Amino acid sequence: MDERRRLGAQPRWVIKVGSALITADGKGLDADALARWAEEIAWLREAGREVVLVSSGAVAEGMARLGWRRRPHALNELQAAAAVGQMGLVQAYESHFERHGLHAAQVLLTHDDLQDRQRYLNARSTLCKLLELGTIPVVNENDTVATDEIRFGDNDTLAALVANLIGAQLLVILTDQEGLYDRDPRHHDDARLIAQVSLDDPVLDEAAGPSVGHLGRGGMVTKIAAARRAARSGTATIIASGRRPGALRAIASGAPVGTLLMPSQGPLAARKQWLANRLRASGSVVLDEGAARVLRDLGRSLLPVGVREVKGEFQRGDLVACLDPEGREIARGLINYSAAETRKILGRPSHEIEAVLGYVDEPELIHRDNMVVF
Numbered sequence: 001m002d003e004r005r006r007l008g009a010q011p012r013w014v015i016k017v018g019s020a021l022i023t024a025d026g027k028g029l030d031a032d033a034l035a036r037w038a039e040e041i042a043w044l045r046e047a048g049r050e051v052v053l054v055s056s057g058a059v060a061e062g063m064a065r066l067g068w069r070r071r072p073h074a075l076n077e078l079q080a081a082a083a084v085g086q087m088g089l090v091q092a093y094e095s096h097f098e099r100h101g102l103h104a105a106q107v108l109l110t111h112d113d114l115q116d117r118q119r120y121l122n123a124r125s126t127l128c129k130l131l132e133l134g135t136i137p138v139v140n141e142n143d144t145v146a147t148d149e150i151r152f153g154d155n156d157t158l159a160a161l162v163a164n165l166i167g168a169q170l171l172v173i174l175t176d177q178e179g180l181y182d183r184d185p186r187h188h189d190d191a192r193l194i195a196q197v198s199l200d201d202p203v204l205d206e207a208a209g210p211s212v213g214h215l216g217r218g219g220m221v222t223k224i225a226a227a228r229r230a231a232r233s234g235t236a237t238i239i240a241s242g243r244r245p246g247a248l249r250a251i252a253s254g255a256p257v258g259t260l261l262m263p264s265q266g267p268l269a270a271r272k273q274w275l276a277n278r279l280r281a282s283g284s285v286v287l288d289e290g291a292a293r294v295l296r297d298l299g300r301s302l303l304p305v306g307v308r309e310v311k312g313e314f315q316r317g318d319l320v321a322c323l324d325p326e327g328r329e330i331a332r333g334l335i336n337y338s339a340a341e342t343r344k345i346l347g348r349p350s351h352e353i354e355a356v357l358g359y360v361d362e363p364e365l366i367h368r369d370n371m372v373v374f
Contacts (some may be wrong), residue, residue: 001218003196003262005254007236010169012050012131014235015041016159019056020176028064028085029057034092037315040248041136042100047252050131051165054139054159055093056317061085082143091137103135114161124165131166156226164233164273172251173223173232174242179259180204180220186239199228200264227261232276236260253344272372275319280331283312283339284321285346285365292324294371295331301364302371304353307346313339320366333349333371336362 024030062085091102130137163171185191227237240258291306322331350363
């Protein structure tokens with residue numbers, strides 16, 4: 001059984017549908033498009049797949065209902081449009097799934113729901129129970145209460161986080177492109193569709209380009225980043241055209257649809273997935289080359305002797321990013337000392353911590369059990 005066929009047969013999927021696929025430009029939701037997605041997802045359910053649907057469209061529907069032609073930039077206007085549009089989006093999905101004997105369940109999330117460990121586990125438990133009950137959870141960012149600091153930023157990222165949350169084997173990102181090309185097909189007639197690639201292949205970063213749509217926020221850059229995030233739980237990702245008739249059935253059958261992005265390493269342990277997927281770090285520490293190499297290659301704990309600089313303010317137990325000398329994030333974890341304490345002991349061996357601070361909590365700044373390395 002080849003890779004495509006194996007993945008198509010996997011029981012738990014997350015499907016992300018973008019605004020361009022379910023909205024008629026400037027006219028709100030496209031009822032025919034929603035009916036098609038509901039019919040295909042119902043078919044997947046009948047074929048034994050559990051499906052969580054991450055759907056954009058609330059802001060676009062709200063814009064149409066409010067008579068706005070361009071996506072607003074002001075956060076309160078986006079929140080207002082989402083509040084108005086979410087009503088129409090949920091009503092539409094519920095009515096279409098009901099025709100197939102299925103219930104839809106609305107699930108709205110913010111980053112805070114996944115930042116806090118208890119709320120993260122509660123969200124996981126609820127989604128898994130909804131799947132067990134045979135419903136179709138329809139997940140969206142809670143735009144109405146999100147602020148600039150807690151926004152997921154795009155539903156590609158949200159879909160990846162949901163895939164991590166429920167341990168999905170496959171993430172399908174449906175877009176208005178056939179998949180990922182080696183160059184922008186809108187400007188290069190000889191652009192070639194990439195059929196399958198490992199997520200650590202540098203060709204991905206060369207091929208990705210910015211989004212040009214005014215309704216959505218995610219381009220290929222965010223889709224590749226989402227696929228890499230989903231891979232932390234061992235999830236493979238397929239980026240495919242949502243305009244292709246029967247796209248989901250084709251993927252389920254193992255057909256070579258779109259671009260398959262394969263994880264380059266095994267899944268992280270559940271706690272380390274949670275650490276990796278917390279989008280906000282409270283601060284960062286810059287490491288010397290030796291410490292960066294030890295973390296990256298050997299997966300050891302971070303000691304104060306390897307730290308050159310402290311950025312930002314944080315407290316004991318906060319999530320802190322670890323940067324290499326070039327400023328690239330190579331790891332993150334829960335730190336044992338505050339920013340003020342870390343500044344006093346940076347560059348020093350662990351046995352000097354007590355002499356400098358007057359006490360010692362731990363010999364490590366970040367223990368390897370509380371750290372994830374990228």
